Amino acid sequence: MKIRYGVNTCDHNPNGNEILIHFTKACPNKCSFCIDKTNVGVNTKKPDIDAIIKTLNIYKDKVKNISISGGEPFVFIDELETLVNWIKENTSLNILIFTSVPNICYDKKEQFFNILDKCDSIQISLQHYSEVISDRIRNSKTIFFRNDFYKEIIKHCGSEKIIGSINIIKPYFKTKYDIIRNVCLFNQLGFKNIKICEMFDADDVYIDIPKMLKIKMNNPFSWGCKTEYTNTYDWVYNGKPFDGHLYIKRSCFYRTNHQKANIWDFIKMCTRWMFAKKYFFAVLHENGEIAPYWI
């Protein structure tokens, strides 16, 4: 799946028409900023595979891409495997999967890799290069060496289809150097596509990335919240320069109280109905239903 940046997903989907499957709200982690923490959900954590496939079958010709997220999709690894197999056998849709690589992925490594083999794109939530801090952020205990396992995943899948995402949050990132160090170390591990993200809906941990990097960026809402950042010539750690693609995902004033809307945002609000491209996007829940307001 080709990922384009310098765009807002709320204007038009940069990757084409899409169904996002909210596979489960269950997750073994307890990140303080989790958007699923307060999500009441659809009264079930366990995905109803038959119902999901039935709905997917109805809409499959309307879309190009399927994203599978949670919660943590691998919590229900058997059901996930059934779904991914069905998509690959019955459609030509691209699959993007989001995961925090919980312990079950290591315990059931073979099954985990079988599923990854069928996905076109994998987004791994890395949190922090220090495995101790990473566990602290997740509020959970990892039973394997994360960074070693990431290397194994990259070796198995190839680095092109993997994106490592790092949430830049308080109190673990205090300076520009903390960001550069994390990005470079994961890059040296083998990640070629790295996304650093501002945290939305969680004002207490929010960090303004351009401010911390001491760079100027245009307003995320009016100019695009997803941007490829190429000015990394001085991003070096242990004598090794960063040699991948770096993306910055920012939070606009819609999602955080730390951003103030400006005149460009106002102009865009007034005119976007004329210019925003129409696309099909739907969230398919774990019970197989698509909420009408999401289509």
Ligand code: SF4
């Ligand atoms: S890993 Fe993701 S889904 Fe799980 S608790 Fe953290 S933010 Fe929520």
